[in-house]
Amino acid sequence: MKSPNEPTLVVPRPQVPHRDLLQLQVLPDEAQLRADIERLRREKNAVILAHNYQRPEVQQMADFVGDSLGLSRQAAKTDAEVIVFAGVHFMAETAAILNPEKTVLLPDLRAGCSLADTLTAQGIRDWKAGNPGGLVVTYVNTTADVKAESDYCVTSGNAVQVVQSLPQGMPVLFAPDRYLAAHVIRETGRQMDVWDGACHVHEAIRPEDVQGQQAAYPDAELLIHPECGCSSKILGTIPELQLYSTEGMIGRAKTSPAQAFIVVTETGMVTRLEKDVPGKTFIPVSRTACCEYMKMITLENIRDSLVNLQPRVTVPEEIRVRALKPIERMLAIG
CATH class of the missing domain: 3.40.50.10800 (NadA-like)
Known part of the structure; x- marks a missing residue:
């Protein structure tokens, strides 16, 4: 017989899983992912370009690892038919501008750039309207339509050199990174208008x-x-x-x-x-x-992009032709 002090057990109702919330996935096997990528890279004649800020395992898998300038150079000279860009969207756009005949893949289209988002093509056009004959120097961390409105592109590695090469006596807009602009002004003594943008x-x-x-x-x-x-x-x-x-x-x-x-x-x-x-x-x-955007690229979505040849990054031809000029000037200067 039950003791008066013995607690009463409460038996819960059977639990039924909520299938809409149950999204279990098998964790990918890294060795298998690497093997798949190696096989697909050969089959698709693909090259993997990775920025310095990518995950360690992505850097290890890449054919080339570097900064924006180094990767732009690699994109310009590659013989591969497919370019997988382990970076952010503007980098894949730059590769597409330099290689219109190739397939350029960005494994996760959400990989954007907070700095690039601070500047629009209209912003440059507005500055040009108030500064006839002025030159626009934009960091490579910008969208294709912004590059199309620019005179020169630069990276942090060659911005000083590019600005030093500009003719004196004309207004210059440096966009969009105000901290890189401050560095260039200190190094060159060149006074410039500066866009108020920054990497978060x-x-x-x-x-x-x-x-x-x-x-x-x-x-x-x-x-x-x-x-x-x-x-x-x-x-x-x-x-x-x-x-x-x-x-x-x-x-x-x-x-x-x-x-x-x-x-x-x-x-x-x-x-x-x-x-x-x-x-x-x-x-x-x-x-x-x-950078959460850089870290969106994984071995898994690199593998998937090679399987499907998607997501593909393209640039409209009219924009591409105009954006190519400042990039070529950048590559020619150094």
Whole structure:
């Protein structure tokens, strides 16, 4: 007989799974994904281009890893029939502009760019209307229709060189990154109108982030990208400091006597540095300096894009022809 103090057990009703919410997927096998990609790459005569900010496993799978300028050069000279761009949308557009006869794939069309989104073609046209004869210099981190309105494209690696080549005495608009523009103005002395845009990842890196890592690693050398919002304040305390493009960071790390470096840019750059400069230590300035758009590209969607030859990125011919000119000028200068 049940004791008066014995608790009453409550038996729940049988649970019926809500099938609309049950979306279980088998986790992909990375070794199988790699094997599939290798096979498809051969079958489709494809090349995989990956930006420095991509996931480590994507960088490892790529034929070429680099910055926007390096990847533009690779896209311009590749013999592959299919270009898989492990990057963001404007990069795939640039590859399509340079290779209208090839199939250019972006494995996830959601991979955009917060910096590119700050500038429109109409914004450039409005500036031109108020500055007849002026020159427009745009960062390669822009859409195809913006490039079509531009006179020159640049990357962080050649922006100073391109601006130095411009004739004196005419107005110049530098767009869209205001931090890269500040770096170019410091280096060249050229006064320019500056578009008020920025990369959300680089803008969020604070001087306090840099100083905190300096305190933790006092012997480490700073490698700071000119897109970073912290760069001007850091230069205020270390005026002799050099800023580096991502490719410039690799060159500096190879030649510097320092054995440790604080990498002040998106975290993916640490992967590239560790591969190209073995034996040295690379410390990300902040674990939160991570571009969610870059990280949308995965081995799984690279595999799927090669299977289906989709999603494909194309540029209307009228836009492509006009956008090609500033890109070719960029590639010709350096």
